[in-house]
Amino acid sequence: MAWFKREKKPIENPTPVDERRVRTEGLWIKCSSCRLTIWKKDLEANWEVCPKCEHHFRLDARRRLDLLLDDGRWIEHDADLASSNPLRFTDTKPYEKRLEDARNRLGMKDAIITAEGLLNGRSVICCSMEFGFIGGSMGAVVGEKAARAVERSVAQGQPLIIVSCSGGARMMEGVVSLMQLAKVAAALGRLDAARLPYISVLTDPTTGGVTASYAMLGDLNIAEPGALIGFAGPRVIEQTIRQKLPDGFQRAEFLLDHGFLDAVVPRRDLKPYIARSLDFFLQ
Numbered sequence: 117m118a119w120f121k122r123e124k125k126p127i128e129n130p131t132p133v134d135e136r137r138v139r140t141e142g143l144w145i146k147c148s149s150c151r152l153t154i155w156k157k158d159l160e161a162n163w164e165v166c167p168k169c170e171h172h173f174r175l176d177a178r179r180r181l182d183l184l185l186d187d188g189r190w191i192e193h194d195a196d197l198a199s200s201n202p203l204r205f206t207d208t209k210p211y212e213k214r215l216e217d218a219r220n221r222l223g224m225k226d227a228i229i230t231a232e233g234l235l236n237g238r239s240v241i242c243c244s245m246e247f248g249f250i251g252g253s254m255g256a257v258v259g260e261k262a263a264r265a266v267e268r269s270v271a272q273g274q275p276l277i278i279v280s281c282s283g284g285a286r287m288m289e290g291v292v293s294l295m296q297l298a299k300v301a302a303a304l305g306r307l308d309a310a311r312l313p314y315i316s317v318l319t320d321p322t323t324g325g326v327t328a329s330y331a332m333l334g335d336l337n338i339a340e341p342g343a344l345i346g347f348a349g350p351r352v353i354e355q356t357i358r359q360k361l362p363d364g365f366q367r368a369e370f371l372l373d374h375g376f377l378d379a380v381v382p383r384r385d386l387k388p389y390i391a392r393s394l395d396f397f398l399q
């Protein structure tokens with residue numbers, strides 16, 4: 117017999133470990149700027165802006181339209197346009213699979229919603245890009261929907277607002293996505309000839325081919341605080357010009373200081389700011 121023996125049975129768990137764990141996961145989020153722990157519901161109610169440091173988190177395409185258009189009511193156009201995978205592209209996964217995953221996850225066919233609604237009582241065309249859909253990248257569908265939205269503005273005599281949130285052109289559609297830059301820019305030329313205002317809102321991030329086309333072609337180009345806005349990434353630029361880039365390079369405030377933007381507008385002021393600008397343009 118052993119010198120020491122546990123005779124009593126160990127204490128039994130009243131419930132299995134998995135069930136005892138309180139579900140807190142996903143209820144809280146840490147601000148990536150000030151490290152404050154925020155209740156997700158509070159963040160949502162504040163349109164995804166940190167209540168302490170005003171850090172602007174990304175807002176999805178639908179909520180963006182809810183923010184800008186009266187009573188969160190809008191009509192969506194061209195919702196059924198979908199990519200035909202023109203290059204039959206495959207990288208680590210087939211492009212078709214990527215599209216399918218994004219569609220199932222987000223319930224939308226591509227990375228932009230083009231909508232029509234009222235902004236402080238004025239009828240407008242408003243487009244909103246979705247970063248969650250393959251990085252908000254611009255392929256044939258995004259380009260076509262944006263171009264049609266511009267044409268609709270011209271045909272119906274409505275001002276245009278495009279909220280960009282995009283990593284740039286969609287690599288999986290190669291040259292077909294590059295063609296969209298010219299197509300949307302040409303449509304914007306017709307909008308200009310019709311003397312209708314276009315307000316471009318650049319949010320975090322707006323880079324690559326989207327910056328190189330319609331995002332920088334607004335009659336007003338305005339951005340949200342802290343938004344990353346650029347064409348090529350900082351590393352590529354540093355290697356090309358062989359110089360260290362200054363702090364805050366490619367952030368909205370830096371671009372404003374250097375004349376690339378007309379204003380940096382906090383999210384809570386965005387709608388009244390756009391409404392005032394349209395009053396000014398259309399008086």
Ligand SMILES: [Zn+2]
Pocket residue numbers: 147148149150151152166167168169170171
């Ligand atoms: Zn914060």
